[in-house]
Amino acid sequence: MTAQNPRATPTAVQVAADTGGTFTDIGLRRADGSLSVWKVPSTPSHPDEAVIKGIRAVLEQQGVSAQDINRLVHGTTVATNTVLTREGAKVGLLTTAGFRDILAISHQARPMIYDNEVHRPAPLVPDDLIVEITERTGADGEEITPLEDSELERVAGELADLDLDVVVVSFLNAYRNSDHEDRAVSYLTGRGVAPIVSAATDVTSEMREYDRTSTAVINAYVRPKVSGYMDRLGTTVEDMGVASRLWVMQSNGGLLTPGLAGTHSARTVLSGLAGGVIGAANWARHLGLDKVVSFDIGGTSTDIAMIRHGEPDETTTGEIDSMPLRLPSVDVNTIGAGGGSIAWLDSGGGLRVGPHSAGAVPGPVAYGHGGTELTVTDAHVVLGRLGTSLLGGGFDLDYATARARMAEFAEKLGMLAEDCAEGILTVIAATMGRGIRKVTVERGIDVRASHLMAFGGAGPLHGADLIHELGMTSAVIPPLPGIASAVGMLDAPVRHDFAAPVPRENADGSGSLEDVFRTLRRRALDEMGDAGFDEERLIDARYTGQSYELTIPYTADQFAQRELLDENHEERYGFRDPDAEMELVAVRLVATVPKPDIPQARIAAGDGAAVVPKERRPVYIDGAWTDTAVYDRDALSAGTTLEGPAIIDQFDTTTYVRPDQTCRCDDAGFLHLTRR
Structure with missing residues (x-):
C-alpha cells in the first residue's frame, strides 16, 4: 500500500474520477485551488478502464506525473448498477x-x-x-x-x-x-x-x-463484483506509481478505503450522487449561504438535497430499487426529470414530460443519433437557449430536425412549435419544483429563503426558471457545473459511521450511555487506526409510540436532550408534544478525518469595461423571439454584472438568465442569478 500522507510538492495535485452512465469525469485540482477537467466515454463492462484512461489523459494534458497525485478519489456506480441490472x-x-x-x-x-x-x-x-x-x-x-x-x-x-x-x-x-x-x-x-x-x-x-x-x-x-472491481483498480493505480492511497466515495458523503468498500459494498450505492451534494455543501460554506438546495440535473434524472448551515441533510432510511438500505447517506430526492426526459401526451391529450428518458443512445432528436422522441434538450434547442453545438464546438446539434419534429408534435396540441417547446419546459419545471418543495417546504423550510445551487450538465439551464417559479432568493452556478460531482469528492473527509441500540434501561434518556459510545469508539479505532479522528455523537430519538425517529446531537443532560428532540420535531413536523414521553432508540458515532484545506481559486477583477458578447441570437422567451446576448463564461471577470436575457456558454454547460434577472460573477467564479 502506498503512503497515506505523501509529500507535498509545488506540482502536487488532487484528482477525482466520477463514473457516469455516458461519461467518466476527471477533475484535477492544483495546490492553488485552480481546476482542470477531462471527460472520457465510460466503459460499463469494465468501468476501471475509463477511470485509468481518464487519469492518464488529464495527467498528460497538465504535464504532471502520477507521483504528483497526493489525493485520489473515485466515485463508482458499480454497486448501483449491479442492483438495478440484477447482475x-x-x-x-x-x-x-x-x-x-x-x-x-x-x-x-x-x-x-x-x-x-x-x-x-x-x-x-x-x-x-x-x-x-x-x-x-x-x-x-x-x-x-x-x-x-x-x-x-x-x-x-x-x-x-x-x-x-x-x-x-x-x-x-x-x-x-x-x-x-x-x-x-x-x-x-x-x-x-x-x-x-x-x-x-x-x-x-x-x-x-x-x-x-x-x-x-x-x-x-x-460484494463480489465491487470487491473484484476495487482489487483491479487498486492494483492498477499502485502500478501507475500514484503517490496517494486510493479513496472511494461512499453514500454518507465520506471516503473509505477500497478494502472496506469491497467488504461493506452497500456503503457505495449512492457514491456518485454524494459527491455533488458534498461539493454543494462546501460551496455553500465558502459563500456563507445558510439554506441551499443542491440541484444536480443529468440526462435522465435530477438529484435534489437540502443543505443547512453548510451541512447536507442525512438519512438512515434510504432505498434502492424500492428495497430499504439501512445505512447513513446524504438525503437525496431523485426524480425522473433530466435533459433526456421525453415529452408525451396522456390519454386525455395533456402534455406530460418524463420520467422516461431517451438516454445517451439514441438520445434527443437534436443529437442526430436516430432519436425520434422529443426531449427537454430538444425544447432548449428549438427555443434558442442552446446554439448549434455543445462541448466547445465538439458536438453538433441538429436544430432543423428538432424544430420539424417539434412542429409535428405541437400540431396535435393546436400550438406553434416554439409555444410547445416552452410548454415542455413549463411542465418539467413544475416537476422539478415539486422535488424542491419536498426537501424544503415538507421539512418546514421556507423555500423563498433558500438558494438554488444548480449544477450537472443541465442544471444551469433550468436554474433561472426555477427560482422564478418558486420565488427563491437566488440561483448559484459553480465554476465547472458539468463535473461538480467529481470536484465535490475532493472536498470529502474520510468518514465512518457506527451505530448500536440503546440499552432498554436507558431508553427514556436516564442513565449514562458512555459505555455504548466507548464500544463504538473501539470499533472506530479498529477500522480507522489510531491516526486520529474527530468524533460526533448522535442519538436516534422519538416520542413514545411513534414509528420513526429523528437523528439529533447527543447530550448527557436528559432535559437538554428532550429539548433538542422537541426543537427538531417542531422544525420537521411543525409541532412539539410536551405531554409525550421521549424514547431513545439508537446511538451513533460519526468518526471523520478532515482533509487538508485547499484555497478557493480566484479570478481576476475586470477593468470596468462592459463585457462584449461573443454573439447575439434570437431566443424565444415568454411567447416572443427576443434578441439575446451570448457570452463566453471564461471572459467574465470578478465583479461582472450582466442583465438578462442572456446566455452564458462554457465547455460543460450553458447558463440561461431570464429577462427579469441579473447575473453577477464573484471573485471565485460563481455566477449568482437574482431577481432584478
Missing part, C-alpha cells in the same frame, strides 16, 4: 424459523396506493435459496431458544448444496444480541458452505428486521 451474486439467506418470507412480505407501504396492478421488484434472494434454522432471541436480547450444533450441521449441508456465492445470516432480534449470528457465521465459514458468509449485524446493527435483512442482502449481492 449480482447468488445469495442465500439463513434466518430464524418462521421468518423465511421477510423479504417477500417487506413492509406495509405501497409504492402506488391507487394502482391495483403495481408490483414490487422481486427480492434479491429467491425463496428456494432461503433456509430456516431453529433458534430464537427475544426483543430484550435474552436467549429464548438455544442454537444447537445439530441445527447448524443440518443447515450447513443444505446451504452447501445450493452452490452459493454468499450466505447472509440474519436472525430475529440479533441487533440486541448477535451471539447466535456470530456462532452461525463462524460454523458455516469453517464448513466452507460458500466463499463468503456474513452476519447481518456486521452490516447494520439497528432494529427493524426487514430493513436490516434487506441491507445485509444488498451488501452481499454487490
